Amino acid sequence: MNDKEITQTLIAELGGAKNIQSFTHCATRLRFQLKDEKKANKNKIENIPSVISVVKAAGQYQVVFGPKVVDIFNEMNELIDVDNKVSVIQRRDKKNIFNALIDFVSSVFTPILYVLIGSGIIKGLLAIFTSLNWMKATSGTYTILNAAGDSLYYFLPMFLAVTCARKLKTNLFVSLAIGGSLVYPNIAALYGKTTDFLNMPIDIATFKSSVFPIIFAIFSLKYLEKIMKKTIPSAVENIFAPLISLILLVPLTIILFGPLGSILSNEIASLYMNLYGLNRMIAGAFIGFFAQAMVVFGIHWGLFPIIFSDIQKYGYDTILAVFGPSIIAQSGAAFGILMRTKNSTMKKISSSATIMGFFGISEAAIYGVTLKYKRAFLMAMIGGGLGGAIAGAAGSRATAVAVASVPSFPVYFGHGFLQFIVAYFAAFLVAAVLTYFFGFDKNIEASGEAPAKVDITSVSGNKEKGEPWEPLVIYSPVDGEVKKLADVADKVFASGSLGKGLVVKPNKTRQSVLSPVDGVVTVTYTTRHAYGITTDDGRQFLIHIGINTVDLNGEQFSDPIQKNKRIKKGEPLCIANFEEIAAKGYDSSVIVTLINSTSVTEIKSIKIGEHVSAKDELASFID
Known part of the structure; x- marks a missing residue:
């Protein structure tokens, strides 16, 4: 299908042009306001060529295309009446009260979530050490480590x-x-x-x-x-x-x-504990079953005020304990797909998603695997419900805020700890077995609907067809701290749907964003917040400055490079005012991904957690 046919199909599956109230785009996705979302056929949209995934969040219906989004947007402009268009400057959507509340809670807690988790793990380890008499609570060592773990909470x-x-x-x-x-x-x-x-x-x-x-x-x-x-x-x-x-x-x-x-x-704490006290097993099963459905819709953030209220009043929380098995259940479902699929790309995606679940990240499994196979998501919900029931019946609890993962097990030490471990791995096993037998849809692979990334042999460049690329060292685009792509606060980027890559968190208020590679600037945006660069051998890099910064409509970005201009490593793409970007409530992370990375692409020598200067060697992309 060509771009026009793709766009025509998309419009039809969105319920027709009359159902599209407004639309715009950012660097990776088309963002729609639909009059009636029920008229949109999500399954069929995801099966349209070039569509990476569909995300519904905060009142938006988002269709992820990657760098092809501009071409589709231009076609959309030709096919949709001008009254349906929305300029980026008008993009501050009006949300209903519920969506606005969830968006606010998410924005408040997301930036500190991983620090909360790290602090919680320290507190959990100290609880283990003191209970086993490996350390005295009166010792100087305990006092210093407890300060590290408790300072954020205090x-x-x-x-x-x-x-x-x-x-x-x-x-x-x-x-x-x-x-x-x-x-x-x-x-x-x-x-x-x-x-x-x-x-x-x-x-x-x-x-x-x-x-x-x-x-x-x-x-x-x-x-x-x-x-x-x-x-x-x-x-x-x-x-x-x-x-x-x-x-x-x-x-x-x-x-x-x-x-x-x-x-x-x-x-709030008393209300939840009273409901929980009526039947802990049923409460645990209910939360465990629906937890990841809440993640898909973004409403799980509504639980955080309850979690903090519980910890403040009782010194512990039970929601995290019954929520936790649902995360690893998604990995279990991905593992079930891994054991059944014959699609090489899906094997790579499902294996990565399986591993990420043990580190508390379920989005890779949800958006990369289980929602694609549909029944697999239900099997994961069943596994999460069973795990939640076990943890709930035992009264398992967390003593600090930490998403359930193998590294965060110490947070759950204490009452019901062993049952929590049983619930965690039972959820994985049950979801994997159920998915293997009941959640795998042969028709998806038979019809070619299983997701596939751009294959290396299909990319134009100066290499022979099918040959691997030579290793490529990229520069850091800005001064800042290097972070994993999986940690970025955007599900599509974090899941790897837009290619493998990494993130640099800027540490200067205003600085030039530099090209990480030699090549040609093949994609630019009027909003100046993202750039696509194609190297001479055909690799396509996306440099995305901040998250949802498309809404700034070019504010805080200046001196953008022109499209089709050749650029060398270390030359500026634009100047960004990161202090103002952050002050306006946006994550200022600079994301670099290789859009056409393949299942064998590896990123070596990443300086995770280190501070780098612009033009420093950042990582090596190897095939």
């Missing part, structure tokens, strides 16, 4: 002040000062006690590990700043706005938001 209001400020676009340092006041030593000494403010008696809530008071405070700051912007002369705004914000909101948060947050946290 100062959680300050961390949330930063993420809330970025999401709500409030003054970052004022927000941080408000969060700091809640855990200030003199205030901390008054937790649970009565004091006075302007001769009025007030009770001081416990702000350590609290969630709601600082969220209420930053929401208030957002509206207060709007009022001050209109009323305070610009010449003195920088002085008086922070003064007024702190003098009003710190007392308000301590006096009002603290008690309200404490009441809300206690009520």
